[in-house]
Amino acid sequence: MAGFSRFLAVLRLFTDSASAWSVPDMADALGVPASTAYRTVRDLVAAGFLEAAQDGAYRLGPAFIEYDRLLRMTDPLVHAGAGALRDVVMQAQTPCVALLSRLYNDQVMCVADEAARETVFRSSYERGRPMPLVQGATSKIILAHLPARQLNRLIGAPKSAPVNDALRRELAEIRRRGYCATASEIDPGLAGIAAPVIVREAGIFASLSLVADDSRLDESQRRRLVLLVVSAASLVSEELRHRHIPPPLHTSIRSVK
Numbered sequence: 094m095a096g097f098s099r100f101l102a103v104l105r106l107f108t109d110s111a112s113a114w115s116v117p118d119m120a121d122a123l124g125v126p127a128s129t130a131y132r133t134v135r136d137l138v139a140a141g142f143l144e145a146a147q148d149g150a151y152r153l154g155p156a157f158i159e160y161d162r163l164l165r166m167t168d169p170l171v172h173a174g175a176g177a178l179r180d181v182v183m184q185a186q187t188p189c190v191a192l193l194s195r196l197y198n199d200q201v202m203c204v205a206d207e208a209a210r211e212t213v214f215r216s217s218y219e220r221g222r223p224m225p226l227v228q229g230a231t232s233k234i235i236l237a238h239l240p241a242r243q244l245n246r247l248i249g250a251p252k253s254a255p256v257n258d259a260l261r262r263e264l265a266e267i268r269r270r271g272y273c274a275t276a277s278e279i280d281p282g283l284a285g286i287a288a289p290v291i292v293r294e295a296g297i298f299a300s301l302s303l304v305a306d307d308s309r310l311d312e313s314q315r316r317r318l319v320l321l322v323v324s325a326a327s328l329v330s331e332e333l334r335h336r337h338i339p340p341p342l343h344t345s346i347r348s349v350k
Contacts, residue, residue, distance in 0.1 A: 099129070099133045100133060100136070100137060102123055103119055103130070103133050103134065103137065103143075104137070104142065106122055106123070107152070107153055112152055112153070113146045113147075113150040113151065114150055114151055115148075115149050115150045115151070116130050116131050116134055116149070116151075117130075119134065134151055137154075138151070138154070141154045141155055141156030141159070142154050142157065169295070169297075169333055170193060170195060170204060170205075170290070170297060170299055170329075171193065171204055171205050173329050173332040173333045173336070174193040174205060174290070174329045175193075175205055177191075177301065177325045177326075177329050178191040178192075178193060178205060178206065178207035178301070179191075179207050180325065181207070181301070181303055181321060181325050182207050182208065182209040182303075183209075184321055185209065185303060185305070185318060185321065187305050187309055187310070187318075188211050188213065188214070188306060188309070189208070189209050189212060189303050189305040190206055190208045190209070190212060190215075190216045190218075190303070190304045190305075191206065191207045191208075191302070191303050191304075192205070192206050192216065192218050192231055192300075192302045192303075192304065193290070193299065193301055193329075194224075194231050194232070194235070194299060194300050194302065195235070195297065195299035195300075196235055196239075196298040196299070197223055199226060199247060200224060200225065200226055201223070201224050201225070201226055201231060201232040201235055201300075202222065202223050202224065203218040203219060203220050203221070203222065203224070204220060205220060206218070214282075214283065214306065216279075216280060216283065216304045217279050217280050218279070225279075226247060227260065228278045228279055229275055229278045229279040229285050230275040230278075230286055230287035230300075230302055231279075231285055231287045231300050232300075233263070233264065233273045233275070233287070234267060234273040234287040234288060234289050234300045235298050235299065235300050236248075236264060237264040237265075237273065237289075238268065238291050244264075248260060248261075271289075271323060272286065272287065272288045272319055272322065273285075273286070273287045273288075274286045274287075274315065274319065276307045277307065280304075282306065282307055282308065283305065283306065283307060284304070284307035284315075285302055285304050286302060286303050286305075286318050286319055286322045287300045287301065287302035287303075287326075288300065288301055288302075288322045288323040288325070288327070289326060290326050290329050290330050290333070291330065292330060292333045295333065297333065300326070301322060301325055301326040301329055302322065303318060305318070
């Protein structure tokens with residue numbers, strides 16, 4: 094294990110249920126000498142990504158907060174979509190949570206959210222929490238719009254993975270409709286409605302979605318919310334294209350006589 098992979102391996106040990114690690118425990122978990130784990134921890138502490146906790150253990154450090162602030166200030170998806178999330182929860186006229194989520198490695202991660210004031214439930218899609226790629230409207234709408242080669246890598250090529258035929262048919266139908274609606278696929282009793290936010294030239298594969306109590310929605314409300322989400326996602330996509338993605342540079346060539 095060398096270079097950046099050493100640091101990443103140590104940081105990935107930290108979870109909700111394992112928030113503090115000693116150097117010997119890190120070494121055992123990673124299968125490396127204690128001296129290697131110590132050098133890695135020393136460098137991460139110096140950079141602020143780890144800090145000393147109790148009893149010789151270490152926890153995540155404040156450097157992550159610094160970079161999270163910087164990301165919130167500079168992420169074009171967050172800039173373009175924050176206002177849209179507020180508008181969606183105001184116009185939904187039902188307790189709900191609006192989400193902006195994007196492709197993250199082989200998962201989907203929420204990067205911004207907004208809850209209506211009267212909302213008492215919580216969605217499993219929280220900012221910074223990786224979620225499954227093949228479950229829930231928020232994720233499936235992104236999966237449905239990935240390039241074929243990338244999709245094949247994630248769920249298997251058509252001929253090699255016949256068990257995925259049903260999923261492929263579902264994704265094709267989602268692309269055709271332009272939105273995805275699911276119920277209880279992630280959180281029991283909660284419905285999800287999502288539309289794509291795709292800006293291929295900027296490498297953005299994302300979604301804008303709304304999560305609401307499924308039992309409170311009749312068909313008329315569902316249709317209205319679908320239109321609301323699709324419209325908001327379209328506006329965010331256009332905002333990204335016209336204001337937050339720099340235009341390509343053009344070189345003017347003049348003929349010389």
